[in-house]
């Protein structure tokens with residue numbers, strides 16, 4: 001058993017576009033209507049209106065932290081026009097979290113941008129950094145009292161999304177949409193690795209946002225990185241290091257100087273001399289096609305700690321896409337065992353936030369169910385699964 005430090009955060013994560021519904025002014029909403037094979041987010045889980053109910057479920061289960069996001073496209077629906085009503089909406093969310101005894105972990109950018117920003121040229125446009133920094137400055141006042149702020153979610157996956165969006169625009173990519181968060185190995189065509197030039201631009205944006213937040217808030221600032229938990233076959237260590245650089249280390253190195261780094265882990269991937277090995281079809285594979293690998297979380301936090309020089313880590317996402325909640329509990333329990341061992345070995349982990357609180361919109365797909373709570377998509381009724389109470393009980397033990 002590993003005893004956890006007092007104040008260790010236990011909770012769950014969400015993202016605005018995936019749960020709020022009707023994110024009408026965002027780039028992703030626009031692409032949902034255009035790209036074949038993409039399901040629409042629509043009303044999503046209607047969390048824009050039902051956030052109090054969501055937070056209450058979490059608090060009542062005994063969990064103490066909630067990661068949610070602010071949607072840039074709502075705050076600034078057209079360039080320079082700030083919606084005071086939307087700022088007030090997100091401030092109400094933060095205050096609701098305080099009122100319910102939840103520590104808010106607030107993400108400022110989770111894959112989606114305003115449509116106008118994308119049309120202007122997106123992240124590679126000359127104005128991108130100034131635009132993002134201005135948005136961060138605009139939301140800073142409503143972050144009063146918030147201790148944990150994530151500037152950007154999974155910049156490494158965002159780099160792939162931005163690249164894919166450009167390729168689709170240039171008609172270079174044909175065929176059906178497939179979210180980059182779905183497994184890219186196996187029978188599907190391989191995803192491009194994160195584009196390094198886009199990645200470097202996102203690093204610049206993160207550093208600009210960090211500076212703006214430090215000047216205006218007392219929050220701990222960091223960003224979250226999707227971890228592939230690469231494991232080398234004998235003789236493939238160099239290949240693994242090469243892949244790690246492009247997939248995650250570029251982003252982890254850029255986190256040095258932050259107050260914390262977010263680790264997001266779901267599965268692991270073998271690396272052979274020729275690169276990432278597709279893993280075979282298997283009945284244990286998850287609904288997003290990834291292998292069942294709860295050991296990934298241990299690999300991810302150890303690697304992150306090594307590359308960042310022992311920075312404080314928040315597990316900002318870990319979970320499994322399955323309709324079988326018993327399997328979710330088994331996966332999460334095993335993941336936590338690996339996390340506990342890493343903590344016992346000295347990795348500085350400050351919290352565990354499960355992905356996700358709700359069954360939500362998985363970037364073009366509704367089938368993958370990551371939630372501790374099911375949501376009726378017509379009535380929006382929330383139906384907590386046994387895993388919610390299980391995670392709450394685990395949290396109350398204060399040890400792993």
Ligand code: IFM
Nearest residue numbers: 015154181264317355362
């Ligand atoms: O749903 C996503 C989330 O938006 C980013 N991290 C991975 C999750 C599951 O694929």
